[in-house]
Ligand code: CS2
């Protein structure tokens with residue numbers, strides 16, 4: 001088999017998605033997600049200008065070799081743009097291989113290790129009462145795990161709280177919108193949310209929370225400690241993880257489990273955190289961490305240190321990423337949980353998929369490949385629209401992490 005064409009498709013059915021479609025001389029094709037929220041066109045150029053010409057004529061069955069060729073061969077390794085581009089190629093090649101074998105991808109990876117993949121949904125509200133109500137909606141839908149975020153009195157807008165509850169989309173402006181942040185107000189308010197959720201619904205569901213990189217280690221330690229009575233499944237991105245040593249301080253103060261890694265791109269970003277057992281869940285996923293090939297490597301390393309997977313699954317990761325991730329999750333021995341932010345009906349229509357939701361879990365389906373396709377005619381009806389993620393400032397105007 002030979003690769004004849006590598007085509008990049010950009011579509012915006014409510015939000016931007018970049019998809020790579022690899023064609024072969026045998027009529028089989030595979031697709032991979034290459035979406036990098038707020039920087040989509042950088043990956044488009046990387047793929048069209050540099051990667052696609054090198055793929056023509058290559059044997060698509062040599063997945064590992066092509067991965068190494070793109071990683072080692074470009075000299076400038078790692079980083080979100082490079083690794084999203086490599087991921088897209090890798091995902092498309094696994095799709096082709098599984099189609100050629102007439103198997104769903106999870107079979108090719110080693111078969112199912114579980115019946116389905118537990119997912120968590122996002123309950124959020126502008127105040128605690130609204131979030132409590134939203135948590136109830138998710139329990140009614142059958143979710144076993146729910147992430148809870150709430151607006152904070154005195155702060156006009158914050159991460160994780162959306163106008164459109166089911167389809168949270170933070171990249172919503174042609175120019176970055178500005179949020180305001182107060183750690184003091186956040187630290188006072190957040191434990192009250194979880195106290196009320198547990199008081200209302202008891203302890204039958206897993207609860208999760210995303211701090212979104214905003215605290216210092218000692219503040220994160222304090223938050224984790226104050227949330228211990230409510231037994232969270234995890235506290236996510238409690239500090240910006242550039243400096244791994246920060247997590248030692250957090251660990252000294254709390255046994256609330258920690259999840260990190262949605263913005264990591266390679267096993268090297270994860271290594272010290274995993275081998276020092278500073279986290280409990282690794283958040284890397286297919287599109288931003290080098291595809292199925294590289295995610296397998298990260299998960300294998302994690303398995304040696306009791307770290308489980310918790311793949312990122314926000315709406316800016318396309319259904320193609322979700323399909324690939326679900327096949328991976330059904331197989332991976334040290335599975336933890338999968339994030340599942342639902343896509344809008346427009347997005348689901350552009351990306352017909354075999355995966356389905358039942359009783360708080362997703363199954364990738366049994367279609368050969370990863371089970372997700374793209375309707376190119378429909379995709380063409382939604383042209384690219386520039387959209388930025390917000391930026392964040394302290395109340396005195398100082399820039400801080402969003
Ligand atoms: C996030 C995302 O889902 C999550 O846990 O942190 O919402 C993240 O903000 C977006 O993926 C950014 O593009």
Ligand code: MG
Pocket residue numbers: 210212236237262
């Ligand atoms: Mg997150």
